Amino acid sequence: MxxxxxxxxxxxxxxxxFVDAAAHALDLKIEPAWKGAVKTNxxxxxxxxxxxxxxPLPDDAEPAPVFAA
Amino acid sequence: xxxxxxxASEIAAAVSDGxxxxxxxxxxxxxxxxxxxxxxxxxxxVTEERALANAAAIDAERARGRRLGALAGVPFAVKxxxxxxxxxxxxxxxxxxxxxxxxxxxxVIARLEAHGAVLVGALNMGEYAYDFTGENVHDGASRNPHxxxxxxxxxxxxxGGAVAGGLVPIALGSDTNGSIRVPASLCGIFGLKPxxxxxxxxxxxxxVASLDHVGPLARSAHDLALAYDAMQGHDDDDPVCxxxxxxxxxxxxxxxxxxxxxxxxxxxxxxxxxxxAQTALARVAAALGVTNEIELPEAxxxxxxxxxxxxxxxxxxxxxxxxxxxxxxxxAVRDRLIAGAMIxxxxxxxxxxxxxWYRERVLALFAHVDAVLAPATPCTAPAIGQxxxxxxxxxxxxxxxxxxxxxxxxxxxxxxxxxxxxxxxxPIGVQIVAAPWREDVALRIAxxxxxxxxxxxxxxxxxxxx
Numbered sequence: 188m189x190x191x192x193x194x195x196x197x198x199x200x201x202x203x204x205f206v207d208a209a210a211h212a213l214d215l216k217i218e219p220a221w222k223g224a225v226k227t228n229x230x231x232x233x234x235x236x237x238x239x240x241x242x243p244l245p246d247d248a249e250p251a252p253v254f255a256a
Numbered sequence: 257x258x259x260x261x262x263x264a265s266e267i268a269a270a271v272s273d274g275x276x277x278x279x280x281x282x283x284x285x286x287x288x289x290x291x292x293x294x295x296x297x298x299x300x301x302v303t304e305e306r307a308l309a310n311a312a313a314i315d316a317e318r319a320r321g322r323r324l325g326a327l328a329g330v331p332f333a334v335k336x337x338x339x340x341x342x343x344x345x346x347x348x349x350x351x352x353x354x355x356x357x358x359x360x361x362x363x364v365i366a367r368l369e370a371h372g373a374v375l376v377g378a379l380n381m382g383e384y385a386y387d388f389t390g391e392n393v394h395d396g397a398s399r400n401p402h403x404x405x406x407x408x409x410x411x412x413x414x415x416g417g418a419v420a421g422g423l424v425p426i427a428l429g430s431d432t433n434g435s436i437r438v439p440a441s442l443c444g445i446f447g448l449k450p451x452x453x454x455x456x457x458x459x460x461x462x463x464v465a466s467l468d469h470v471g472p473l474a475r476s477a478h479d480l481a482l483a484y485d486a487m488q489g490h491d492d493d494d495p496v497c498x499x500x501x502x503x504x505x506x507x508x509x510x511x512x513x514x515x516x517x518x519x520x521x522x523x524x525x526x527x528x529x530x531x532x533a534q535t536a537l538a539r540v541a542a543a544l545g546v547t548n549e550i551e552l553p554e555a556x557x558x559x560x561x562x563x564x565x566x567x568x569x570x571x572x573x574x575x576x577x578x579x580x581x582x583x584x585x586x587x588a589v590r591d592r593l594i595a596g597a598m599i600x601x602x603x604x605x606x607x608x609x610x611x612x613w614y615r616e617r618v619l620a621l622f623a624h625v626d627a628v629l630a631p632a633t634p635c636t637a638p639a640i641g642q643x644x645x646x647x648x649x650x651x652x653x654x655x656x657x658x659x660x661x662x663x664x665x666x667x668x669x670x671x672x673x674x675x676x677x678x679x680x681x682x683p684i685g686v687q688i689v690a691a692p693w694r695e696d697v698a699l700r701i702a703x704x705x706x707x708x709x710x711x712x713x714x715x716x717x718x719x720x721x722x
Contacts, residue, residue, distance in 0.1 A: 215575075225591045233599075235559075235564055236599070240603060242554075242613075249612055250612060251612045
């Protein structure tokens with residue numbers, strides 16, 4: 188069901204919506220009292236990810252853990 | 257013999273030549289634990305019956321004329337994420353109290369015992385090792401023996417407190433992002449995080465598989481080397497454990513730092529450092545005659561990538577428990593794990609690619625130097641309960657930021673010895689970082705600094721003579 192349009196929804200931080208959607212996708216029940224800290228932690232982590240997200244690496248760069256058959 | 261502050265090597269020698277017995281040493285350790293742990297809160301379980309039985313067996317071996325091991329009669333304890341047969345492996349959590357008792361000991365416990373060491377208990381830790389403080393909402397905070405109102409550092413908090421407080425000469429910890437080196441620094445003791453894959457992690461509770469290490473904490477470089485040598489060797493039970501022979505380091509320590517090329521880590525590792533951490537680093541560098549700086553390229557990004565991988569792998573590991581038992585976690589750990597489980601996979605994949613790039617650049621530096629010096633923690637032990645501190649003018653959470661200088665090193669699995677510089681009123685550590693598989697280099701430098709009187713585990717008043 189789509190969220191009802193309204194001032195509260197229209198001004199909602201997209202990260203709040205992301206937390207709700209991710210919790211749904213992961214089948215995680217997040218109690219209302221936990222949400223602020225979860226969002227803050229996610230904000231910190233995404234900010235750190237931004238530090239290397241655009242770091243130029245070639246397409247064939249190999250990830251660190253290598254699987255051996 | 258004052259076994260409260262004796263080196264493990266001294267205890268083993270005294271037991272081997274009959275100046276004391278393993279039983280007497282272990283009884284003294286148990287008595288110290290009973291007396292001081294009410295304050296230090298380092299132990300979550302005491303394995304008294306097992307310890308006394310093992311000590312009696314060592315004494316019986318000696319009575320039969322058998323040669324004893326290098327750690328004969330040396331009491332040791334382990335962070336409570338190591339399996340101990342007959343005990344549930346808590347990993348600092350409430351949830352794991354429902355687990356069945358472990359069927360066997362962790363491989364490294366068995367190896368230490370095979371050399372005569374005697375396990376006396378399990379140690380407090382930050383929940384599921386996601387912690388740099390040593391605080392635990394279920395078991396209470398580990399307390400720093402140098403000031404019991406201050407943090408031990410974590411997550412191997414009980415390991416730091418038990419060794420620095422004179423309860424045991426050797427403890428085992430685990431280090432994913434700094435959890436051996438941070439408590440070693442704040443408690444003023446020596447800690448070794450070996451090369452990734454060097455020591456078996458079999459039968460321990462994991463945190464971040466691609467970053468988890470185990471290693472010893474002790475009050476001298478020689479004791480670190482003895483424990484490390486006893487635990488080396490491949491283990492089929494840990495798929496990450498390398499196929500390498502035992503490369504004993506203890507016999508090499510006397511070479512000290514002769515012929516080794518050493519540099520100070522610059523750039524990222526110089527920013528945000530407190531006056532105490534700068535003083536400690538300067539003392540160590542001066543004693544070694546080191547003046548040149550070397551830059552670990554993109555260390556800030558490396559720390560960020562380690563943070564993201566940790567959050568993501570940790571969140572994935574605990575997802576089932578987060579679904580069903582969210583209220584039973586430490587809230588500070590739970591909310592980080594939930595956020596970690598939500599990180600887009602693209603960021604994690606990029607972090608792992610960046611990790612290999614960073615590894616190649618840093619390893620290239622070791623063509624020019626044998627070891628790099630860096631701060632272990634940005635500051636001395638914060639107060640228990642302190643939530644934030646200021647680094648480089650920015651207020652940051654203590655829990656996530658005590659390891660900012662350790663994370664870029666363990667990120668690529670380099671071996672590190674944290675050495676204690678005995679500043680007043682509180683000690684602080686310096687990292688000695690070496691190339692992969694060169695634990696000998698870091699331990700030799702640590703030993704040299706100890707011989708020169710620059711680094712030392714100083715005795716807190718709590719651990720007074722017996």
